[in-house]
Amino acid sequence: MGMMFCRGCAKEIHETAPTCPHCGAVQGHVPVFNNVVPQPSIEDSGSAKFHWTSLTSLITGLVVTLMAISVPEQWDKDTVVGVVMFGLVPILFAVISLIQKRLGRWMAITGLVLGICALLAAIGNGS
Structure with a gap:
């Protein structure tokens, strides 16, 4: 098991942690298969309200x-x-x-x- 960086505070945390013990930010785990991480598309982001x-x-x-x-x-x-x-x-x-x-x-x-x-x-x- 390895370490990763928190999405909220950028501190190093364990890769299986569901939340950061430092800031409480939820860590969105994406399954990794053959070292390929699927990239989210623009339609999946939900941040854009219009084109x-x-x-x-x-x-x-x-x-x-x-x-x-x-x-x-x-x-x-x-x-x-x-x-x-x-x-x-x-x-x-x-x-x-x-x-x-x-x-x-x-x-x-x-x-x-x-x-x-x-x-x-x-x-x-x-x-």
Whole structure:
């Protein structure tokens, strides 16, 4: 039997100890077969509440919508092209997130709607 380090306080403890005698941290024992320790996947971690594509869609959707409503009445061609191109970003990330069925669907849907609103504003002011 060997020794290992505590997950809570990093002090050396016996490898069969269910908790650390120093800090009381529970030690999650993982069975080791042929010296191979299975690595936890991202889905197993439970710490992520949503996927980054959903959050990116929401943030860029908010930014492009604020940009679209804060621009003066008359838009020049460069402004219209910029808002259209930047408006496609939240739509793209939202579609990717929704197709892959990631967590945070509400963020992806909100980013999609905001991106479409910005595109409509750009098209309306461009004509």
